[in-house]
Amino acid sequence: MHILTDVSLKHYSTMRLGGLAKALVEVSTKEELSEAIEWADKHAMPLLMLGGGSNVIFSDGFNGLVIVNRLNGYEVIAEDTKSATIKIGAGEPWDHIVKQTVQAGLSGIEKLSLIPGTAGATPVQNVGAYGAEIAEVLLELEVYDLKTHNFAILHKDDCQFSYRSSIFKSPKNRRYIITSITLRLSKRPPEPPFYDNLQYYLDKHQITTYTPQTIRDAVIAVRTSRLPDPELTPNTGSFFKNPVISVDHFNNLYQQYPTMAHWPTKDGHIKVAAGWLIEQAGLKGYQAHGMKIYEKHALVLVNDSAKSYADLATFRQEIIEKVKADFGIILEQEPELI
Ligand SMILES: Cc1cc2nc3c(=O)[nH]c(=O)nc-3n(C[C@H](O)[C@H](O)[C@H](O)COP(=O)(O)OP(=O)(O)OC[C@H]3O[C@@H](n4cnc5c(N)ncnc54)[C@H](O)[C@@H]3O)c2cc1C
Structure with missing residues (x-):
């Protein structure tokens, strides 16, 4: 674990603004995460968990330890004829996961294609697009509980999901650090009705076969025509x-x-x-x-x-x-x- 000091947060937010983080560490294992939390406790510093920085604005730096999530992993933990259950490391880039599940012919998150950020941040504001939300396919998630100082499993019903919100969203409730999410995805193809602008694109391009891949491609096309790529345009x-x-x-x-x-x-x-x-x-x-x-x-x-x-x-x-x-x-x- 390598703790950096006085790091510009500009490089950790897609708005490319922000002051300095007093300390910052990138963690790739649960052990490193525990160590980082212990370090912050020892130095009496507040903690901030960060994924891709695509949903935060830093006003004046952060006078504490920023932990950047790099916890990887993609594992099919159960499968039957109708569905597959997949456990995903919270630091995985979200769209890589969508791509991988779509390539495996699984449906459930294809409408969430191209949303920037990490897999572990998706439950925080119950990310959604084109009528789909992560809460619909989330089974459970693993967290580090800053109150009990233990790893724990939370089930979907524990998370109080609503429109762009969950128990993780409120800054007052920074009790949990999400370390992995488990999704159940379907082997059945996506079915209409689709959101108007998605259906418009499908009709215009005479796409009548609905697969996770055709829907992902349509979502990517619609999104790139309207939204700037944060890699190029902050x-x-x-x-x-x-x-x-x-x-x-x-x-x-x-x-x-x-x-x-x-x-x-x-x-x-x-x-x-x-x-x-x-x-x-x-x-x-x-x-x-x-x-x-x-x-x-x-x-x-x-x-x-x-x-x-x-x-x-x-x-x-x-x-x-x-x-x-x-x-x-x-x-x-x-x-x-x-
Ligand atoms: C071009 C663009 C398009 C977007 N489109 C959509 C969209 O269609 N739908 C949508 O819902 N959002 C959208 N977003 C917002 C954003 O991409 C999502 O909210 C995304 O899930 C944020 O992920 P992140 O890793 O960047 O989170 P960050 O910005 O790093 O963090 C966001 C919040 O989550 C907390 N957090 C992050 N990781 C963890 C963790 N592991 N455990 C606990 N808390 C954590 C942070 O502390 C912070 O409070 C868009 C953003 C951009 C730039």
């Missing part, structure tokens, strides 16, 4: 959550904006598309402070040449103020601010 995907507003508020706005993208929520409110609000506020393509709003997707903020978090914070505030002035809605940031 960003963290969707920057704002889709806001939820009251029916009265929505009705008032809808009279003025009948094309407003929206969905009813289970608790009687209305969710509106944050990207639509930003676009209607005339901000698509807007650039300032070294940041810009991606031309092909108004929900994505790109770091062009921002020098620090302060640049991003000023830019974010301008967007929030404009959307608030136009629609009376206050946007909230989606990636965790650390």
